Structure formats: structure tokens, C-alpha cells
Amino acid sequence: RQPESPSYEIQSASYQNFDEQETVLTTDQSNNLNMILSVPLEVTVEIGSTKRKIKEILDFTAGTILELDKQAGSQVDIFVNGQRIAKGDVVVVDDYYGVRITEISSNVDIINALK
Numbered sequence: 001r002q003p004e005s006p007s008y009e010i011q012s013a014s015y016q017n018f019d020e021q022e023t024v025l026t027t028d029q030s031n032n033l034n035m036i037l038s039v040p041l042e043v044t045v046e047i048g049s050t051k052r053k054i055k056e057i058l059d060f061t062a063g064t065i066l067e068l069d070k071q072a073g074s075q076v077d078i079f080v081n082g083q084r085i086a087k088g089d090v091v092v093v094d095d096y097y098g099v100r101i102t103e104i105s106s107n108v109d110i111i112n113a114l115k
Helices: 027-037 054-058 107-114
Strands: 043-046 076-080 083-093 096-104
Touching: 076 096
Parallel strands: none
Antiparallel strands: 043 076, 076 083, 083 096
């Protein structure tokens, strides 16, 4: 006599839907998001840097030229609240300096820099 074969119940696999869905925020969440988005941040651009001894700095006069560590035409660093987040090229718009962003740091790089 042959042993009875076990019976199995087979069901189709179900998968979580990962398609982007419109996120619906509650009124409190929406108010909190708007408050966060309205926080001012300091954005600065660094064209270069140098190190000098205190004696040299005390000798500065009007017309003193400081040689920086970057060549003319090099990309500049863009900082938000002291954290480098991008690089760009200096441009002139209506007699004002501006920066065209050419490279944005990844979120991972920004988070690692905060550690």
C-alpha cells in the first residue's frame, strides 16, 4: 500500500504595490511641512581659501592680494548652513554675481558629512 500524498493549498502570491501614490497629508502634517519649508537657511559660495599666519594678516592693507587655492575658472563650492551640498560655475547676471549649479552632492554624501 502506498502512503497518502499530503494535500497542499496553493495560493497566488500577493505583492505590495510600490507604484508612487499621491501622499495625502493631514492638516497638521501639511501645516508642519509648510513651517519646515519656510525655515530660512544660509547659502554661501566659496571661491577658494588660503591659510596665513597672524603676523601676515596683521600686515594686510587696502590693496593686499590673497592667492587662493583654486585656479580662475574652477568650480566653486556651495554651502548650506556650513555644509557643502553642491558645486557650480560663477556667472554674471545684470552686474551681479551668481552661481550656476553643475553638481549636487548625493544625500548619502551630505548625511556622511554631518557625522
